[in-house]
Amino acid sequence: MDVLRDLLDKQVLDRQRVKIGKVDGLVAELRQGKPPRIVAVELGSITLARRLGSRPGRWMAWLAAWFGGERHAEPHRIAWNKVRDIGVDIEVDIDVHRTAIFDWQDWLRDHVIGRIPGA
Amino acid sequence: MDTVNLEHLAGRRVLSLRGKSVGHIEEIRAERDGDDMVVTEFHVGIFAAFERLSALAIGTAVLDFFHLRHRDCLYRIPWDQIDISDPLRPRLRCTLEQLSHMKGGFEGKGEAGPPKSSGIVTRSTAWKFALAVFLCAGAVAAVVLWYMTAAKPLFKDQDRQFEGPGDLARGELVFAAGDCASCHATPGQPDRLRLGGGMALASPFGTFRPPNISSDAVDGIGAWTVTDLANALISGVSPKRDHYYPTFPYTSFTSMTPDDVKDLYAYLKTLPKVSGRAPPHDPALLFGIRRSVGIWKLLFFRQRSTAARLDRDIVHDRGAYLVETLSHCAECHSTRNAFGAIKPDTRFAGGIDPQGTGFVPNITQDRMRGWTENDIATMLKTGETPNHGRVGSSMADVVTNTAMLPDSDRQAIARYIKGLRPIATPRP
Numbered sequence: 001m002d003v004l005r006d007l008l009d010k011q012v013l014d015r016q017r018v019k020i021g022k023v024d025g026l027v028a029e030l031r032q033g034k035p036p037r038i039v040a041v042e043l044g045s046i047t048l049a050r051r052l053g054s055r056p057g058r059w060m061a062w063l064a065a066w067f068g069g070e071r072h073a074e075p076h077r078i079a080w081n082k083v084r085d086i087g088v089d090i091e092v093d094i095d096v097h098r099t100a101i102f103d104w105q106d107w108l109r110d111h112v113i114g115r116i117p118g119a
Numbered sequence: 120m121d122t123v124n125l126e127h128l129a130g131r132r133v134l135s136l137r138g139k140s141v142g143h144i145e146e147i148r149a150e151r152d153g154d155d156m157v158v159t160e161f162h163v164g165i166f167a168a169f170e171r172l173s174a175l176a177i178g179t180a181v182l183d184f185f186h187l188r189h190r191d192c193l194y195r196i197p198w199d200q201i202d203i204s205d206p207l208r209p210r211l212r213c214t215l216e217q218l219s220h221m222k223g224g225f226e227g228k229g230e231a232g233p234p235k236s237s238g239i240v241t242r243s244t245a246w247k248f249a250l251a252v253f254l255c256a257g258a259v260a261a262v263v264l265w266y267m268t269a270a271k272p273l274f275k276d277q278d279r280q281f282e283g284p285g286d287l288a289r290g291e292l293v294f295a296a297g298d299c300a301s302c303h304a305t306p307g308q309p310d311r312l313r314l315g316g317g318m319a320l321a322s323p324f325g326t327f328r329p330p331n332i333s334s335d336a337v338d339g340i341g342a343w344t345v346t347d348l349a350n351a352l353i354s355g356v357s358p359k360r361d362h363y364y365p366t367f368p369y370t371s372f373t374s375m376t377p378d379d380v381k382d383l384y385a386y387l388k389t390l391p392k393v394s395g396r397a398p399p400h401d402p403a404l405l406f407g408i409r410r411s412v413g414i415w416k417l418l419f420f421r422q423r424s425t426a427a428r429l430d431r432d433i434v435h436d437r438g439a440y441l442v443e444t445l446s447h448c449a450e451c452h453s454t455r456n457a458f459g460a461i462k463p464d465t466r467f468a469g470g471i472d473p474q475g476t477g478f479v480p481n482i483t484q485d486r487m488r489g490w491t492e493n494d495i496a497t498m499l500k501t502g503e504t505p506n507h508g509r510v511g512s513s514m515a516d517v518v519t520n521t522a523m524l525p526d527s528d529r530q531a532i533a534r535y536i537k538g539l540r541p542i543a544t545p546r547p
Contacts, residue, residue, distance in 0.1 A: 003147040003158070004129050005171045026125040028158060035157040035198040038149060039122065051126055054207075080156060 001086070003038075011089040012043060012078075014096040021101060023090055024048045025075065040077045041090070043101060047075040068103060076101045125158070127206035133163050133196075135211045141218060142194060144201075144209060146171050158198050161209075166193035183247070194221045268413025270360045272350040273422060280377040281345040285385025293383040295523040296445040297372070301516045302329040305393060311519070314339070315393035320366055324459055325402035327366040333393035341392065345384040352380055354422060355412075362412035364400065365420070365459065371447035374425035379445070419460035426466065430538070434527070438535030441528055446521070451513070452482050454545045468542035477512065485541035495533035496526070 001007070003026060010023050025042035046064060050057030065073035076099060078092050085091040096102055113119050128144045135141050145167035148160045162170070169178030170193075182192075200213045200221075211218065274280070294300070305315035315338075316331040333339035340348070347358040355362060355369035363369060405411055426449070427439035442448045453461045454470030469481035480486065487495070494505040499521040502509050510518060521529060 001149050001156070002162075002171060003125055003149045005146065008126055008129070024126070027122050028125050030121040030123055030204060035152075035159060036123065036125075036203070037152075038125070038156040038158070039120075042124070047124075047126075050124070081154065 006086065007041070007090065010086075012041070013089050013091045014094050015084075015092070016095070017091070018096050020092075020096040020099075021076070024051070027077065038080050040079050041083065041092075042075040042077050044076045046073075050075075068100075071100055072103065121204065123203055123206045125206075128161070128203060128209060131207065131209050133161075133201060133209050133211060135215055135218070136213075139215070141211060141215070143168075148195075160198055161196045161201050161203075162193065163196055164193040194218060196221050264414070265410075267417060268410050270356040270362045270409075270413065271354070272346075272356045272360065273354040274346040274349045276344055276346050278346050278349070281349060281381050281384075283381070285345075285382040286378075287382070287386050287389060289379070290382035290384070290386025292524060292528070293379045293445060294386050295520045296441055296528065297383070298446060298517055298520050299332070301513070301520065303332050310391075312390050313393050314387075314390060315395060316397035322366065322459070323403075324364075324406050325400065327364055327400045327402070328397045329367070330397050331393055331395065332387065334388050334390055335392040335394055338394050338396045339392065340387065343384075345381055348384045348387075349377065349380045352383075355416065355420065361409050362416065364402065364406070364412060365415065368447040368450045370420055370461075371444055371450055373420070373422055374427070374440075374444045415458060415460070419458065426463075428538070432534070434531045435534050435538060437528065438531035438533070441532050442535045446517075446532070448482070451479050462545075465542065465545050467536075467539050468544055470545040481542070481544040482536055483539040483542045484537070485543055487536065487539075488541070490537075492530065492533040492537050495536050496529040499524070499529045499532060500526075 007023050007026060012020050012023055014020050021043040023041045024044060024047035026038055027040040027042060028036040029039045030036050046057060046060045049060035061073050078094060082093045083090060084093050125147055128147060131144050132140050133142055133144060142163040142165075144161050144163055145165070146162035147158055148162065149156050150159050151157075165178070165182070166175065169175040172178075196211070196218070200211060200217075202210045202212055300311040300314065302318060302320070303314040303316050304311045304318075305313045306318045314331065314333040316329045318329055320327045320329070331339045334341040336342045343358060350356045350358070351363065351367075352369055352372040352375055354373070355365070355367065357363060425439075425443050427436075427443040429436045429439055449461055449466050451472060452467045452469050454465040454468070456462050467481070467483045468485065469479045471477070472479045490505060498504055498510060499518060501522070502515055502518040504510065509515070521532070
């Protein structure tokens, strides 16, 4: 499998096939005398910002923490053993509503979109 | 647990042990190892990027276009030969010599891969360069050849050489000496002055049919100017700026004097109009393109030149003009090369006729030694040969015309013929 071609930036679906974001990063564990092992996929704006450089990554992490608290100061990480299928999309065995991934989305729905008349 | 974000490796420059760049990481290959997914190798080089983008063929073509394919384009580096502990500065763990053994091929992608060795690249580039040079040179040569083979008339309208009325009596003699009626008279009728053309002249290069040169303005040459006729006779170029096929003997007529052209023009104007055009020529495939005649002319036609040998004897030199130019005797009494041009060393020595169907006699002193000037002049008037025979075939038609010439012209022809150096008749 070609990691950058077949994994990175692919759509991620939870077990309900809800689109929860894209694979913004891949975390590999470095092991002595063994090949690096992929241990997690990362999603979210912090990971995406880090791809632009360490400074944008730090700014984005600070911003996320300022708005959402320390819970949002790190990227959303899904363990590799939760990955069920790799195809056109990446299917993971999690329930997105039990994670913090949709926190921003929920807050936006409750505080902004939901208050727009007719929405 | 030490971890690294693999996405940070994408596009990173890989440095050798000595700090030299060996390329950028374009792809990371991973494989299943039980329940784990482990990184097995890193793909470094521009071809890896093309592969990732499924644009290998296009990328290869672009590199070739800019002659950049000589660069090392793909390394497949095993996981343990790159230190990725600092993903912003990946480093080789092996030497460049070891790296050279990691040049990669392409595995069943159905796409053209990079070259296996730089030697192949160099040869490929050299071939393409040579092909480009060849094509450019060919294009330039084609343009030059197109220009050089264009039908260019020698005379422009209102050329002062042709001013004034022509002499009809002299024009009639030029017409006879030029043997015009033999080819241009309408076949199947007795009037030699009805010049509707159409007689089929077979040759190894196809069948050609002399056109209508009567004074008919539509089908003949009634609308021509005297310079049109001059360009046809002397340049072999039609008023429409096409080359004439050399079955029309402009190769001999090219040395005609302007006065003779003018007189002939005046005489032709007096001949009856004949309507209807001759059937089209039926040339061999290559000669169907008139422009090809331009190439032939480049090789074998020298405008306004003559093969006549002059010796300041007025009779001999008049004979030279008649034989070499107006009567175009060499056109039949010579053999031709593979392109249909007269072989200079067989001029007047006879041989296979231009139609390839008969044998034309040698009229040099090799065969005519026993003929006197009077014998020749008599033959041109009566058709009778000294041995009580008669000329036949197309020569009988020629005699019909030469019989109309004054005795002085026949004597002049005879003197020139008697002066031709002996040349052995070519073997058929």
